[in-house]
Amino acid sequence: MNWVGLQMLRNDRAKFAAMIVAVSLAVFLMQNQAAILATMLSMTAAQIRDVQDADLWVTEPEVECFDQVKAMRDIHLLRVRGIAGISWAAPLLKIDAIGHSEGGRLNTVTVLGIDDASLAGLPHQMRVGRADAIRELDTAIIDPGGHELFFPGEPFQAGRFLRIRDRRIRIMGISDIAAPFTGLPMLHTSRSTAAALNLGEQHMTSFILARSAPGSRPEVLCQKINALGGLRARTTEQFAADAMWFYGSQGVPMLFMITITIGLIVGAAITGQTFLMFIKENARPLSMLKVVGTTDRQLGTMILLQGTVVLVLGSCFGSGIAAAVCNVIRTQPFLRSLYLPWEIALGTCLALASVTGIALYASYRHVRGLEPAAVFR
Amino acid sequence: MTPLDSSAVHCTGIRKHFGEDDARVEVLRGVDYTVRQGELSFLVGPSGCGKTTLISVIAGLLETSSGEVSLFGNHLARMPHSDRVLFRRSHLGFVFQQYNLLQALTAAENAAIPLLAAGVRRREAVDRAAALLNRLGLGSRTAAYPRQLSGGQQQRVALARALVHEPRLIICDEPTAALDHATGEAVMELLASAAVHPDRAVLVVTHDSRVFRFADVIAHMDDGQITRVEPRQRTDTATHLGSSRLTNPSA
Numbered sequence: 189m190n191w192v193g194l195q196m197l198r199n200d201r202a203k204f205a206a207m208i209v210a211v212s213l214a215v216f217l218m219q220n221q222a223a224i225l226a227t228m229l230s231m232t233a234a235q236i237r238d239v240q241d242a243d244l245w246v247t248e249p250e251v252e253c254f255d256q257v258k259a260m261r262d263i264h265l266l267r268v269r270g271i272a273g274i275s276w277a278a279p280l281l282k283i284d285a286i287g288h289s290e291g292g293r294l295n296t297v298t299v300l301g302i303d304d305a306s307l308a309g310l311p312h313q314m315r316v317g318r319a320d321a322i323r324e325l326d327t328a329i330i331d332p333g334g335h336e337l338f339f340p341g342e343p344f345q346a347g348r349f350l351r352i353r354d355r356r357i358r359i360m361g362i363s364d365i366a367a368p369f370t371g372l373p374m375l376h377t378s379r380s381t382a383a384a385l386n387l388g389e390q391h392m393t394s395f396i397l398a399r400s401a402p403g404s405r406p407e408v409l410c411q412k413i414n415a416l417g418g419l420r421a422r423t424t425e426q427f428a429a430d431a432m433w434f435y436g437s438q439g440v441p442m443l444f445m446i447t448i449t450i451g452l453i454v455g456a457a458i459t460g461q462t463f464l465m466f467i468k469e470n471a472r473p474l475s476m477l478k479v480v481g482t483t484d485r486q487l488g489t490m491i492l493l494q495g496t497v498v499l500v501l502g503s504c505f506g507s508g509i510a511a512a513v514c515n516v517i518r519t520q521p522f523l524r525s526l527y528l529p530w531e532i533a534l535g536t537c538l539a540l541a542s543v544t545g546i547a548l549y550a551s552y553r554h555v556r557g558l559e560p561a562a563v564f565r
Numbered sequence: 566m567t568p569l570d571s572s573a574v575h576c577t578g579i580r581k582h583f584g585e586d587d588a589r590v591e592v593l594r595g596v597d598y599t600v601r602q603g604e605l606s607f608l609v610g611p612s613g614c615g616k617t618t619l620i621s622v623i624a625g626l627l628e629t630s631s632g633e634v635s636l637f638g639n640h641l642a643r644m645p646h647s648d649r650v651l652f653r654r655s656h657l658g659f660v661f662q663q664y665n666l667l668q669a670l671t672a673a674e675n676a677a678i679p680l681l682a683a684g685v686r687r688r689e690a691v692d693r694a695a696a697l698l699n700r701l702g703l704g705s706r707t708a709a710y711p712r713q714l715s716g717g718q719q720q721r722v723a724l725a726r727a728l729v730h731e732p733r734l735i736i737c738d739e740p741t742a743a744l745d746h747a748t749g750e751a752v753m754e755l756l757a758s759a760a761v762h763p764d765r766a767v768l769v770v771t772h773d774s775r776v777f778r779f780a781d782v783i784a785h786m787d788d789g790q791i792t793r794v795e796p797r798q799r800t801d802t803a804t805h806l807g808s809s810r811l812t813n814p815s816a
Contacts, residue, residue, distance in 0.1 A: 189681055192670065199669030476665040479626065480726070481654020482682045483647065561621035563665060564738045 193490030211502020214455020218536040219510035223528040225444040232435040233428035234366035242397035245427040249420040253431035259391035273404030278308035279393040287352045289338040297373045301382020317346040317361020329361040332521040334373025367525040460547025467551040478560040495548040503537040573766030574600040579632035594789035603763045610786035616770045658727030662739035664719040666711040673707040676725035717748035737769040
């Protein structure tokens with residue numbers, strides 16, 4: 189009888205198509221918005237996760253995310269290095285400055301000054317050039333979005349110059365780091381170069397990056413560092429989570445959730461309403477099936493299968509469109525970090541299925557309540 | 566064999582009402598009615614006299630307010646709902662006035678529905694239905710959809726659907742009402758030849774007096790009661806032997 193149910197669904201092409209389109213659009217809208225939200229939140233932690241050499245971040249106690257900078261005294265670096273179980277610790281200097289290209293483009297840039305000796309925190313993935321070329325004074329590597337901002341439309345190429353605080357910084361390469369949440373160009377340079385740009389500041393450390401020695405647990409080392417007082421140590425993932433929570437608690441996710449909820453409600457409402465209409469318009473054939481001995485269980489299975497086919501097809505189309513749009517958008521340098529996690533793809537489909545399931549149940553109740561004798565009238 | 570032993574349908578004192586208090590309508594007012602196996606029995610009467618309600622009660626689709634119905638000795642009212650559905654699936658076939666064919670299915674697939682409901686595999690069910698349609702003269706139209714068939718052809722498909730699982734009782738509700746005279750005659754001819762069988766009863770509700778000549782018995786109904794039962798000598802040309810050939814391939 190399941191096959192009969194599928195044939196009935198296929199035969200009503202207008203409603204079948206309407207339900208698939210409704211599910212597809214709802215899934216696309218929810219996945220698209222959820223992907224943007226997830227990407228934005230992950231971007232708040234992107235610069236933390238990009239540092240793969242270190243597994244510990246040490247900051248001033250008040251710092252909650254990468255974009256909050258409070259200069260640290262140099263003595264803290266020595267204190268961290270003195271903890272048993274720390275393999276190495278290196279300073280990272282982060283400053284914001286105004287940069288302008290020789291073509292006259294002007295923008296605020298984030299400069300990350302990397303320890304000259306260890307180069308800890310240097311990007312591992314490069315699109316153009318070599319990252320360790322920044323050892324030379326007044327050189328830097330820039331991220332793809334920054335390159336596009338300062339040199340719009342020009343091919344990725346090393347050798348161009350930026351002027352920052354009266355110093356001429358030579359671009360030695362294009363990094364392939366994740367896009368930053370702030371949208372500002374990211375310049376990786378040596379700490380010496382960054383310090384030269386950091387006019388008027390006494391302390392030249394924003395973060396301390398550290399690596400746990402083999403056999404030492406990062407979480408335990410964090411406790412030891414915190415016990416020193418005046419410092420806050422976190423594992424990379426803890427710091428990333430704190431950063432995401434910091435931005436996530438400021439209301440932006442709620443705006444996205446409203447759109448996602450609207451997509452869910454509208455999609456489920458249209459799908460459910462159309463499905464219920466489909467069932468009601470087939471009341472007579474369904475009554476006939478009851479008369480000839482089709483059980484309620486068989487009819488329930490038919491309805492479940494019909495609903496499942498609609499949801500699966502609609503979810504596949506919607507997810508496909510969402511993934512395609514995501515792939516097109518991420519070709520833009522500033523939006524290169526956009527991604528659609530499989531958890532979001534699956535979650536949105538299940539959410540829609542759950543809400544639409546209510547309509548399926550209502551349809552089943554309607555069929556159960558059909559008076560088979562009505563077929564004689 | 567006693568009269569009760571040979572009865573396919575045996576109704577005793579059937580009463581049925583709808584609504585309560587001021588809105589209460591007595592539709593069946595103590596119906597005593599018997600249809601015997603091998604009979605082509607007509608139930609006739611004016612519109613609103615309770616014919617449809619009576620066949621709904623006989624088919625186990627409506628509960629009686631009082632009285633008893635037995636089909637081949639089985640009391641449907643005493644069965645659990647699920648058993649009643651399975652009994653109907655196995656032992657009853659139906660032909661409706663409006664055919665009630667599924668537009669999404671071909672003629673053979675429509676005729677196969679009772680077999681599909683019984684769990685027969687699709688290919689086997691459709692093959693059996695197609696073979697029956699062939700015997701009913703629709704061999705060339707088994708792959709046609711209902712919208713591609715005339716009214717008479719659709720009713721023949723409905724007849725095949727009623728016969729395909731070889732039920733013991735076939736209930737037909739106004740099978741000729743939506744057809745012109747000639748087509749109605751042809752369908753009744755087919756019904757009489759294909760459906761009637763010594764082990765099977767056929768109950769036809771109709772008010773089409775042009776087809777009364779096919780009946781073995783005509784029960785007249787009026788105002789919720791059987792007023793007269795009139796035995797007849799059937800004048801159609803079909804024989805029970807012929808029907809056996811049509812519905813029993815091994816015969």
